[in-house]
Amino acid sequence: MHLEQKVQFLVVLGLAVFFQGAKCLDQEVIVAYGSVAVLPCVDDSSENPHPSAVYWSRIVDNVKKTVWRREKSGLEFRSVNSPSRVYCPAPNYGKGDYSLHITGIMDEDGGRYVCMVDGKTLMEKTVMLRIVKVSFSPPIVMEGFRLDTKCVISPKPEIKKLQWKLNGKATDKAVLNSVSQSDSGNWTCRVSYNNVVGKATAFLQVRGVSTPPADSSMVYAAVGSSVSLPCVFTEGLVQLSEIWKRNSTTRNSSLPLPSSLHQRSLVPLSSRDGSAWIQTVEDGDEGIYTCSGMMELTNIRMKAQRSMQLVTARVLSSSSKGQMTLTCHLSNFSQVTSYEWLRVIYGVNNTQTVTSVSTSERMKIPKVSEQDIGEWVCRYYGTGGLLGSVTYQLNMMAFTGAQIGQSDSKSGNKVGMVFGFGFLFFVVFLILFQMYKNYRRKKMILLYPAMETIVHEAATEQERIERRHAKLNEACGGDLKSVCV
Missing domain, CATH: 2.60.40.10 (Immunoglobulins)
Structure with a gap:
């Protein structure tokens, strides 16, 4: 073996020994x-x-x-x-x-x-x-069902800290007993171990109705306007079942759908948009509207539905003594926190001037004039901002009615004054007439003194005869006949 080969062999052997002992x-x-x-x-x-x-x-x-x-x-x-x-x-x-x-x-x-x-x-x-992974059990879930979220780390270390975020916001939920559309989105698991940080994200899809995302949402509409009732399903829609129905808000009873309600055709079902709209909202159309459809998940069909409440708004007007009161009336004002009245004046070239005039539910116009004729708008707000608005047109007829009310009030005051003075004059006349009669009676007596003496003597003689009969009756024991005999 050459010297160079021996050196390489020793190096590799040394590396192997060092590696095994590391x-x-x-x-x-x-x-x-x-x-x-x-x-x-x-x-x-x-x-x-x-x-x-x-x-x-x-x-x-x-x-x-x-x-x-x-x-x-x-x-x-x-x-x-x-x-x-x-x-x-x-x-x-x-x-x-x-x-x-x-x-x-x-x-x-x-x-x-x-x-x-x-x-x-x-x-x-x-x-x-180490590999960090977010998993769901089951991976796709229906609204209202249970869901487990897991953060799996392989090989598993001694985790010092684990945090969950849903769509970028921290959450402490790992087990959801009743999942909803608000739980859809990106779930992120963040782990830290030995000053090393890692994170993984997975998307959760919740089958059901995606729009609106939750029940009991409010839909506001002014009487006379049109309104859309949204209802969009997620993937898995296979059949419709009574797609739209209406119930009363005060009692659990069904109501007929408005005559101007139109339903979107779900053909094909791949569109998944079952929204409806009311062409002209009328007073009395308020209520709870529910859309529903059948969803298929792992060969099991389940009903998905969403309820929303339609709230109607209109302006009530009343006038008295020339003063007009406009009231912003809603069929349900539980979510309303404030009001705002606006005066809209239109100018040339379709320009408009908007002026805020009141922040109360009722807006009063002290003395209606021709300058008040036109458009008045009531806006109503909730905690999240503007909820809706309703418009009132103050026309010439309403202005005339207010003026007539003011004239009737003035004429009524005049009639009252005339009646009061007439009654007072009548009482004074009766008093004076009675005084005049008394005066005439005394005057007539003074004109005939002889007649007065005769009347006086006749009355005295009659009184004397009555006393004499009374004494005789008392002496005879009440039998005047025996005395006379």
């Missing part, structure tokens, strides 16, 4: 399932680039298996199992970077890797690759 771990890498893993192997001690041989191996059941290697001649050797997923970028060699790249990471790729570089000096580094 126990230290230089670095850990945590990457998401399906992504690209970069296993670092950088020779910081080599300032001048030198032709090197690079050996990447993986320890499986305490056995070293070659993953990728490159001889000093430039000849590369790849693993038979995954020849296209593993590579080491040659342009990085001049910088002393011999990192291994693995694309399309799978669960079985996790484990301990060893990098040996035979160049001007001998270098060896060990890297632990």
Whole structure:
């Protein structure tokens, strides 16, 4: 054996002994399932680039298996199992970077890797690759069913910290007993171990009705306008079942659908859009509207439905004594937090001037004039902003009615005054008339004094006769006949 061959043999033997006895771990890498893993192997001690041989191996059941290697001649050797997923970028060699790249990471790729570089000096580094993966059980779920979210790490470490995020917002939910459309989206699991951070994301699809995403949503519409009732299904729609029905908001009883309601045709079902619209909303069209359809999931058919409440809005007007009151009336105002009245004046070239005049539910116009004729708009707001608006046209008829009310009020006041003065005059007349009669009676008595004396003497004689009869009756015991006999 030549001297050069002996030296190479001793070097390889020394490397093998050193590799078998290596126990230290230089670095850990945590990457998401399906992504690209970069296993670092950088020779910081080599300032001048030198032709090197690079050996990447993986320890499986305490056995070293070659993953990728490159001889000093430039000849590369790849693993038979995954020849296209593993590579080491040659342009990085001049910088002393011999990192291994693995694309399309799978669960079985996790484990301990060893990098040996035979160049001007001998270098060896060990890297632990861990795979983090988000999984759902079941992978596709229907609304209202149970869902388990899992964060799987392979090989499993002693996790110090694990965090969940749903669509970028932190959440502490891992088990969902009743899943809804609000649980759809990107679920991200973030893990930290030995000051190394890794994360993985998976998309969750919830079968059912995607729009609107939840029950009991409010749809606002002004009386006389048109309104859309949205109902869009997710994938899996196979059949419709009473796609639209209407119930009362106060009692559990069905109501007929509005005559101007139109339903979208779901032919073919691949469109999945079962929305409806009311061409002209009328007073009394409010209520709970429900759309429904049959969904198929793993050969099982289940009913998916969504309910929404239609709230109608209109302006009520009343006038009294020339004052007009406009009231913003809603069939359900539980979600309304504030109101705003706007005066809209149209000018030339379709220009308009909008002025805010009140923030109350009721807006009063103290004295209606021709300048008030035109458009008045009531806006109503909720916690999330503007809910809707309703328009009222103050026309000449309403203006005339207010003026008539004002005139009737004035004429009514005049009639009251006339009636009061007439009654007072009548009472004074009766008093004066009675005083006049008394005066005339006294005057007539003074004109005939002899007649007054005769009347007085006749009354006195009659009184004397009555007293005499009373005494006789008392003396005879009440029998006047015996005395006379």
